[in-house]
């Protein structure tokens with residue numbers, strides 16, 4: 417379970433998060449919605465340990481992640497958390513397979529085991545025939561599915577996605593959204609998704625609405 421208590425965040429004088437409390441349960445798909453500038457991405461980055469709180473605590477399981485620093489934070493993030501962004505951020509000079517394997521190599525896993533897992537994920541996500549391709553040789557939807565596989569390579573407990581389908585046409589977006597639920601059902605992962613896509617937001621088990629730095633509806 418993820419638990420955040422009394423989260424406050426400032427950027428200079430700008431008070432971006434004004435006391436956010438949230439609980440997200442294992443195996444849940446939760447969407448975070450709200451107007452532009454409400455603080456959704458900031459909250460997602462804080463929950464996902466990519467950004468620091470100014471006040472408050474974030475717990476993932478029994479670890480207070482908001483206290484972790486340095487190598488401990490990097491190890492926790494790499495082994496327990498997956499990220500998917502609007503722009504896939506794949507490394508252009510590496511193949512799909514290599515991109516997927518990178519977080520596993522950083523975690524010190526064997527290349528053999530990682531190749532096997534990359535193959536399984538590619539089959540599940542339906543791009544097995546593209547594993548040797550570089551990102552520029554793949555469609556937008558395929559690139560995003562590679563990014564999903566990369567997020568899952570270390571079998572994280574929780575996956576954070578920031579506008580994951582924001583750069584996809586409606587057909588690819590729909591396929592990606594269905595995939596999140598399939599992955600949750602198959603691997604029991606938790607998904608926390610910031611989105612402006614109403615359809616995806618409504619498909620979630622729970623929709624959190626943010627306004628002006630607070631969650632106003634859960």
Ligand SMILES: Nc1ncnc2c1ncn2[C@@H]1O[C@H](COP(=O)(O)OP(=O)(O)OP(=O)(O)O)[C@@H](O)[C@H]1O
Pocket residue numbers: 427430432450451452453454455456457458459
């Ligand atoms: N690194 C930063 N430095 C300064 N201000 C920032 C920074 N990141 C975000 N902000 C500001 O914090 C506020 C909240 O930004 P955030 O990206 O969390 O909003 P959002 O709800 O995700 O918006 P959108 O839907 O447009 O992506 C905005 O006013 C933004 O300009």
